[in-house]
Amino acid sequence: MQYTSLSTFLDKERDSLAKGPVAIILAEDAVELESTLRHHLEIGFRTVLLLANPQIALSDTVAALITRVEYDIYQRNAIQTAVNQLIEAAPNTWLYYGYNAEYLFFPFCESRNVREMIAFHTEERGSALLSYVIDLYAEDLNKHPNAVSLEDAMLDKSGYYALGRPDPANHNHARERQLDFFGGLRWRFEEHIPTARRKIDRIALFRAKPGLRLRPNFTFSDEEYNTYACPWHHNITTAVVSFRTAKALKSNPGSRYDIHEFKWHNSTKFQWNSQQLMDLGLMEPGQWF
Numbered sequence: 001m002q003y004t005s006l007s008t009f010l011d012k013e014r015d016s017l018a019k020g021p022v023a024i025i026l027a028e029d030a031v032e033l034e035s036t037l038r039h040h041l042e043i044g045f046r047t048v049l050l051l052a053n054p055q056i057a058l059s060d061t062v063a064a065l066i067t068r069v070e071y072d073i074y075q076r077n078a079i080q081t082a083v084n085q086l087i088e089a090a091p092n093t094w095l096y097y098g099y100n101a102e103y104l105f106f107p108f109c110e111s112r113n114v115r116e117m118i119a120f121h122t123e124e125r126g127s128a129l130l131s132y133v134i135d136l137y138a139e140d141l142n143k144h145p146n147a148v149s150l151e152d153a154m155l156d157k158s159g160y161y162a163l164g165r166p167d168p169a170n171h172n173h174a175r176e177r178q179l180d181f182f183g184g185l186r187w188r189f190e191e192h193i194p195t196a197r198r199k200i201d202r203i204a205l206f207r208a209k210p211g212l213r214l215r216p217n218f219t220f221s222d223e224e225y226n227t228y229a230c231p232w233h234h235n236i237t238t239a240v241v242s243f244r245t246a247k248a249l250k251s252n253p254g255s256r257y258d259i260h261e262f263k264w265h266n267s268t269k270f271q272w273n274s275q276q277l278m279d280l281g282l283m284e285p286g287q288w289f
Contacts, residue, residue, distance in 0.1 A: 002068045006051070006082060009069050010089045016067070017090035021045050021118055021205075023104075024086060024097040026071070026079050027052035031148055031247060032101040034062045039103045041065055044113030045096065051082055080214045087208040094118050096205045097214075101148060101243040104131070104204065107236060107285035109274050114205075120288055121236060122207075128225040131204035131238045132160075134282055135184035136270055137246035137262035147246035147262065153270040154263055155241070157280055159183050160200075165226075177227035185245045185262060192255040193245075204240050229286075236286040239277045241270065 003009040023045040027033050033056065040048050050058075051071035058068070071082065083097050096104060096114075106117055106129075121129060138144035139152040160183030164174030181201040186193045202218045203225055213221040220226055229235050246262060249255045270276070277283050 002063075002070075004070050006069050006071060006085055009049075009067070010085065013067070014089050016047060017086070017093050019046055020090070020093035020095070021114055022047045022049055022086070022090070022093060022095050024049050024051065024079075024083060024095060025100060026073060026082065026097070027056050027100045028073055028244075029100065030056050031146065032150065032243065034059060035150065036098075036100045036102060037062055037066050040096070043104065043106075043109055044115045046115075049086075051078075077216050080216055083214045087212050087214070088210075090208050091210050092207060094205065094207050098204060098240055099242070099244050101247060102133075103241050104238060105241060105274050105277055105283065106238040107274055107278060107283060107288055117236065117288065118205075124230070124235075124287060126230060126235055127209070128203050128206040128220070128227075129236055129238050130228045131202045131240045132181055132282055133184075133200045133202050133240045133242050133244075134277070135186070135200075135245050136241050136243045137185065139263055139267075139269070141250065141259075141261050145250065147250040148243045150272075153241075153243075153272075154267045155270045156184050156188075156264075156266050157268040158266045159187060160282070175223065175226075177229050178223070179228060185249060188264070189249060189255070189259065192249060192252070192258070202240065205238060234284065234286045236288045237283045239283045241277075 023040040025036055037048055048066040050066050050068045053073055054070050079097055134155055136153045136155055137147050138149035139154050162179040162181045165178040165180050167173050167175045180199050183200055186198045190198055203220055249259055
């Protein structure tokens with residue numbers, strides 16, 4: 001199905017969001033868009049909602065599997081604006097949001113689907129899952145000048161760290177069970193990344209509810225949604241493996257000619273499985289077995 005605007009989609013198909021989970025994919029360009037859509041269908045999302053400019057083409061095969069909405073991807077806070085509209089329209093539905101060339105992974109996703117994980121997390125009284133956005137990049141930028149290659153994808157195996165998240169109401173304390181996470185290309189090439197965009201944490205998978213708002217810094221208006229654990233045990237964490245930063249660094253004029261390769265001594269080949277991410281400490285199963 002295809003719609004000319006998000007408001008038109010919500011007017012006509014709001015009921016289709018009731019079951020969920022729904023994956024919201026914002027297409028900034030066509031790079032690995034179809035592999036992104038297929039991945040989120042394969043891991044168990046009932047609806048995959050593509051927000052894209054009409055000029056971006058899709059094969060008929062993939063187009064038949066997803067819902068497409070024409071959307072101004074260049075507007076300020078484009079993903080937040082869309083997500084907040086969908087939160088309002090679909091209370092109690094689990095939503096995921098991400099961009100093209102980004103792929104959600106969770107513990108044991110090769111044998112269990114996202115609906116099973118959400119059901120387990122809901123039983124544990126959880127309403128949101130923390131994701132670390134893990135940068136992927138092509139091993140050889142001469143061969144892949146846009147830094148994107150599924151076959152030769154690399155990631156950093158170390159260099160990640162966390163800092164306490166300041167509490168604006170009390171400057172002497174950090175927020176309870178909240179951390180700001182850093183690492184990957186945003187850390188190694190921080191001179192090309194605005195300070196506000198250097199964090200790699202995102203609450204990418206969550207349950208919508210009335211009044212909830214996604215803020216420009218990828219945190220939510222309900223502070224409990226922004227925590228990495230509940231008060232009594234560690235939660236599942238997920239990973240969004242993403243070519244987005246690498247792609248941007250190699251396309252933006254301010255950084256394109258300064259960066260000749262992303263690979264360094266702490267690079268390793270990405271195996272496209274959840275076990276590798278858990279072994280590297282980039283996500284954890286919590287109580288999920």
